[in-house]
Amino acid sequence: MTEKPTWSQRFETALHPAIARFNASISFDIELIEYDITGSQAHAQMLAHTGIISPEEGEALVTGLEKVRQEYRQGQFKPGIDAEDVHFAVEKRLTEIVGDVGKKLHTARSRNDQVGTDTRLYLRDQIQQIRQYLREFQTVLLDIAEQNVETLIPGYTHLQRAQPLSxxxxxxxxxxxxxRDWERLGDVDKRVNISPLGCGALAGTTFPIDRHYTAALLHFDSVYANSLDGVSDRDFAIEFLCAASIIMVHLSRLSEEVILWASEEFRFVTLKDSCATGSSIMPQKKNPDVPELVRGKTGRVFGHLQAMLVIMKGLPLAYNKDLQEDKEGIFDSVNTVKACLEAMTILLREGLEFRTQRLAQAVTEDFANATDVADYLAARGVPFREAYNIVGKVVKTSIAAGKLLKDLTLEEWQQIHPSFETDIYVAISPRQVVAARNSYGGTGFEQVKQAIATAKTQIL
Incomplete structure (x- = not known):
């Protein structure tokens, strides 16, 4: 059995069935169908606007394309592999609906600029959706933060206790x-929102088209100034995948912390049943599946970025079939980022609870207040480096004696240095250690309250 040729009479035989399947993209680029229809409607309107086709033909094309859209939405139009790709599928169905006038739709257009337009329309829409997911994620973070300004938690560097934090x-x-993710996506959108429609296969067209007209209809900010660049550029896709990867980095870092916090070794949070699973063999287990999956899915988005870079690195101008491989990575990254943002938002909102009593205990069981002892001496005229060395020795001897700094008597403090007074105990209390860090952007309670107020204005 042979496939019916899609191409011109230049070809005498059809593609081998296996090659036809290998060549086809309809299985995944069907994702672009509504964007393809929207772009084609704008192109048809432009053809009529410039007199390349009659107003009646333009109207017939636009109306027929809308019927294709409705058939697809209602499940009546389900193109198969014989269509090769979404662009041919739509054009074929359009011609069945409106007759020969449907064959005029592709005038002054190539699949090369067509697919570039579709992908940009898709990505522009998805970027706005992801930005909304980010806003919902930020809102939950703010809600929890506002409830926990004076809740203390150990802060870490090198995964070692460092200083207590709000x-x-x-x-x-x-x-x-x-x-930053939200802002970065907005910046990427500036490069996404440029129209390649009208660049043709690579060199433009002989027809008197109006590229700015179609750009305005499709709400693009501008058009590509070079037709070669317009059909072969995928910088916008690389930038998006980079931005998506950074979002996943941030989600993965938070996921790692939640996984640690939920462990028996930390016990900072309790996972609720709605966002955790059990073990098939160990009945006592409650597993942090959501953050583990987010951490794992981060790698697939990184992989799509790497794949896109490798695809592009050796391509001569202009369009090459390699660029068909851009779509699955973009689609999967979009879906993965949206799913992970949604899952982490739900986890934070209703899937975990901070164990405030455990946190309060945790900030009293280490030497995270050592820097404040050095600061105490420095504020009384002792050079900081000297104070630093004094406190280092105190910590060393205290560990040997099985004591914490709060356990030292005033006499012991004054043996260390005569500047110590009874107020040292207040200075090294966890709450005061946090409150005292009132520099801009610091963890001091007043700074944190101001940061929350500022953050609220950012997401309005």
Whole structure:
């Protein structure tokens, strides 16, 4: 059995069935069908506007394309592999609906600029959806932060206890990451929102088209200034995949912390049943599946970015069939990022609970207040480096004696240095250690309250 040729009379025989399947993209680029229809309607309107086809023909094409859209939405139009790709599928069905005038739709257009237009329309829409998911994620972070300004949590460097923090301050760090993600996607959208329609196969067209007219109809900000660049550019896709990868980095970092916090070793959070699963063999287990999956799915988005870079690195101008491989990575990355943002938002909102009593205990069982002892001495005229060395020795001897700094008597403090007074106990209390860090952007409670107020204005 042979496939019916799609191409011109230049070809005498059809594709081998296996090659036809290998060549086809309809199985995944069907995702673009509504964007293809929208782009084609604009192209038809432009053809009529410039007199390339009659107004009646333009109207017939636009109306017929809308019928194709409705048939697809209602499940009546389901193109198969014989259509090769979504563009041919739509054009074929359009011609069945409106007759020979449907064959005029492709005048002054190539699949090369067509697919570039469809992909940009798709990605422009998806970027706005992802930005909305980011806003919902940020809103939940803010809600939890506002409830936990004065909840303390150990802060870490090198995964070693460093200094206590406001839990709100910790969560606001992820808010700021998400804010950069939101802004970064907006910046990417500027490069996405450029129209390649009218670039043709690579060299433009002999017809008197109006590229700015179609760009305006499709709400593009501008048009590509070079036809070769217009059909072969995938910088916008690389930029999007990079932005998507950074979003996943941030989600994965938070996921890793939640996994640690939920462990018996930390016990900072309790996972609720709605967002955890059990073990098939160990009945006592409650597993953090959501953050583990997010952490795992991060790798697939990274992979799509790497694949896109490798696809592009050796392509001569202009269009090459390799570019068919851009779509599945983009589609999967979009779906993965949206699913992970949604899952992490649900997890934070209703899937975990911070164990405030455990957190309060955790910030009292280490030497995270050592820097404040050095600061105490420095504020009383002792050079900081000298104070630093004094406190280092105190920590060493305290560990040997099985004591924490809060356990030292005033006499012991004054043996260390005569500047110590009874207020040292207040200075090294976890709450004061946090409150005292009132520099801009710090973890001090007043700074955190201001940061929350500012953050609220950012997501309005």
């Amino acid at each position: 839990l709100a301050h910790h969560l606001l760090a992820y808010f700021q990451m998400a804010q």
